[in-house]
Amino acid sequence: MPAPIRPFLLALLLACQTENEVKPRLGEAPDEAAADTSAPGPDTAEDTAEDTAEELPSDYVFDEEEPPPLLGLDEVTLSLEEAAAAFRAWRPFLAFDAHGEMLRQGDSTCPVSYDDYYTNYGYYYYAGGCTATTGLTYAGYIYGITYTDSLDSVYYDYDNYGWWYGDGVAQLPDGQQYAMAGYFYGYEYTYLPSPTSYVYLSYTGGAHWSGETFGDTWLGDDVSLAIVVSGAAVPGSGAYLTLQGGLDGYGGTYADSVRFEGVYMATAAWGSDCPQEPSGTLAIRDEANEWYTVAFDGPSYAGGETFPAACDGCGEVWYRGTSLGLVCPDLSTLTDWERSPW
Numbered sequence: 001m002p003a004p005i006r007p008f009l010l011a012l013l014l015a016c017q018t019e020n021e022v023k024p025r026l027g028e029a030p031d032e033a034a035a036d037t038s039a040p041g042p043d044t045a046e047d048t049a050e051d052t053a054e055e056l057p058s059d060y061v062f063d064e065e066e067p068p069p070l071l072g073l074d075e076v077t078l079s080l081e082e083a084a085a086a087f088r089a090w091r092p093f094l095a096f097d098a099h100g101e102m103l104r105q106g107d108s109t110c111p112v113s114y115d116d117y118y119t120n121y122g123y124y125y126y127a128g129g130c131t132a133t134t135g136l137t138y139a140g141y142i143y144g145i146t147y148t149d150s151l152d153s154v155y156y157d158y159d160n161y162g163w164w165y166g167d168g169v170a171q172l173p174d175g176q177q178y179a180m181a182g183y184f185y186g187y188e189y190t191y192l193p194s195p196t197s198y199v200y201l202s203y204t205g206g207a208h209w210s211g212e213t214f215g216d217t218w219l220g221d222d223v224s225l226a227i228v229v230s231g232a233a234v235p236g237s238g239a240y241l242t243l244q245g246g247l248d249g250y251g252g253t254y255a256d257s258v259r260f261e262g263v264y265m266a267t268a269a270w271g272s273d274c275p276q277e278p279s280g281t282l283a284i285r286d287e288a289n290e291w292y293t294v295a296f297d298g299p300s301y302a303g304g305e306t307f308p309a310a311c312d313g314c315g316e317v318w319y320r321g322t323s324l325g326l327v328c329p330d331l332s333t334l335t336d337w338e339r340s341p342w
Contacts, residue, residue, distance in 0.1 A: 069319045070286045073327050075254045076317055079284040080294060080329040083258035086250040087243075088333050090218055091342045092225075093160040095184055095207040096146045098214050102136075102170045102178045111138040111170070118145075128168065140168030142180060154192065159340065161187040176211025182225075188340050194234065197339045201229040223249045227260070231341060238267030238275075239335045240302065255284035259291075264300050265334045271302035274311035278331060279304075282315075293318045294327060 071079065103111070103126075110130035117125040123145040128138040144164035151158045163185035170178045182205015190197040204226050209219040227245030243260035250256055262280030266272035277298035283291050294317050297310035314328040334341070 066320060067288065067290065069292070069324065070288055070290065071254055071292060073317065073325050076284065076292050076294065076324075077327045077329045079252055079255040079292075080258075080282055080327065080331065082252040083247075083250070083255070083282065083284055084329075084331050084333050086247065086252065086258070088337075088341055090247070090250075092184075092186065092201055092203060093188070093342070094214060094217055094219055095164070095180070096160060096162055098178055098207060098209050098219055099142075099164060099180065100146060101213060102172070105132075105134060105172050106136045106138065106170075107132040107134055109133070110136060111142075111168075117143065123163075126166075126168070135173035137171045138168065140166065142166030142168040144184075151189075157190045157192055159188040159190075161189065172211070174211070176209065176213060176215075178207075178209050180207040181205045182207075190339060196232055196234050198232045199229065199340055201227070203227055218250070221249055221251065223247065229341075232270075233338050234269070235338045237269035239337050239341070240264070240266035240270040240272070241334050241341060243280075243334075252284075255286055255292075257285040259283040262300065265298065265331065266302060267335050270335075271304075272299055273304075274298045274306040275335070276313040276332065277306070277311060277315075278334070290319070292324070 110132035111126035111128055112130055114125045114127070117123060123143060125141070125143040126138070127141045129140075131137045142164060143166055144162065146162035146164075147158065151161060163183075164180065165183045167181045168179070172178065182203070184203050184205070184207070186199075186201035186203070188197070188199045206224045207219055208222070209215060209217075214220060225245075225247060227243070227247065229241070229243055231239055231241035233239030241264070243263040246257065246259040248257045250258075260280065260282060263278050263282065264280065265278035266275065268275045274297075278296050279298045279300035281293050281295045283293040285291050294315040296315040297306060299306050312328070314326045317324040317327055
């Protein structure tokens, strides 16, 4: 029987092994993971790519710097007043006059008129391309009607009434040109027993006249339209007006486009408890194509109420979601009319 291993011999055997070294038993494979005590090597190309991908910003992330506003509160105030004045100076029914002048410079063959449309449907239809004996040339199509004094009666006195739709261009004999594209419907009339004057207009698109006849009006400018207007007035009592849509290209000092959103404005005689302030928003666009939206607190309908503290004639200016402060423009021109706002 072998002699037992004494304690000091056991301690000597254990001291010969390193702290992390574990020797395999006889016939047993070494544990590579446990035996690997070397320092870590350099990162592989794959490891480096992963680390770099985590550190670099994404190609699709771009923090654009917000452009500062070009207009201050005084410029916004002036631009709103100019937009209201441009609307009043617009005279939209000149498009009816321009269309009639174009037809007068043609003849019975050009623009081509389909008479059966008037017989069957009550409006005119014209088409091109053609050349009149007068020298006028016409291309495109347009249909509609401008009513005349035949609608007047003991009750109604019409200033304008009609509608036109199409896309056509006419070259006149004297070198002038008329083009119309879109839809235009409107009327202005007075109900004589009141006497109350009413106006309605829906205009999408534009009309353009190149030449001296209408060239000095808005028809000679690059004005585009998408607007609906309605209102009424009584002499001595002012008027009410609703506006939805906008005008582009009217040529203001700092802005050339205006948008009306849910705008209603009325005098006290028409039931407004805040006649100096409209409802809704007016927005103007500067030369950098940035919009300034001004929100007002006036009543949105006849008889509507306004919180007294909010009836100050002022609106808050918003630019890219940030409030710039208050402006108090004079917009009384929108309700200061009797027979027509134009």
